[in-house]
Amino acid sequence: MVISFNDSSLNSICAKIKAKLEKQNELDEHVFNIELLNDFNSVSINNSEFYRNEPAVHQKSSNKVIVNKSIFFYYNIEQQIAIITHEIAHTYICKTNQKKLKNSYFGVLSEEYLADYFVCKWGFIKELKAERMQSYGNEYCKCLEKCRMLVNILIVSVLGI
Ligand SMILES: [Zn+2]
Numbered sequence: 001m002v003i004s005f006n007d008s009s010l011n012s013i014c015a016k017i018k019a020k021l022e023k024q025n026e027l028d029e030h031v032f033n034i035e036l037l038n039d040f041n042s043v044s045i046n047n048s049e050f051y052r053n054e055p056a057v058h059q060k061s062s063n064k065v066i067v068n069k070s071i072f073f074y075y076n077i078e079q080q081i082a083i084i085t086h087e088i089a090h091t092y093i094c095k096t097n098q099k100k101l102k103n104s105y106f107g108v109l110s111e112e113y114l115a116d117y118f119v120c121k122w123g124f125i126k127e128l129k130a131e132r133m134q135s136y137g138n139e140y141c142k143c144l145e146k147c148r149m150l151v152n153i154l155i156v157s158v159l160g161i
Pocket residue numbers: 086090111112115
């Protein structure tokens with residue numbers, strides 16, 4: 001598993017993420033590209049304006065994670081880890097085409113939730129909660145904890161992932 005990035009200001013964040021992700025067998029053959037940009041003003045992201053003020057986004061056209069320097073570093077370290085790992089999860093979902101997982105068992109869940117599930121599975125629930133508490137609130141965090149257990153049982157027992 002390789003995390004490649006273009007700016008040394010991401011060194012310590014990426015090292016922390018890599019330390020946990022490299023323990024995940026499912027990620028063994030994967031390369032994740034992370035690109036720090038000054039801002040998202042000149043970037044076309046999924047044909048939407050919505051993403052201009054996001055700290056990081058998974059760019060589907062290139063299947064890489066782009067990070068918005070003008071916003072990202074206002075978040076604390078835990079939140080930064082959660083933000084990038086969530087986008088890495090989108091990349092992973094996209095690369096591995098997890099349609100079976102999404103459609104058969106998670107039809108009611110959006111890819112957003114599935115991405116958060118992987119962030120938890122890969123060992124970053126504390127970091128994810130630090131971010132989600134701020135962006136989605138306590139109810140989401142409680143739900144995340146409950147669903148994580150249920151989803152874990154489904155994934156391990158039904159899909160063997
Ligand atoms: Zn997302």
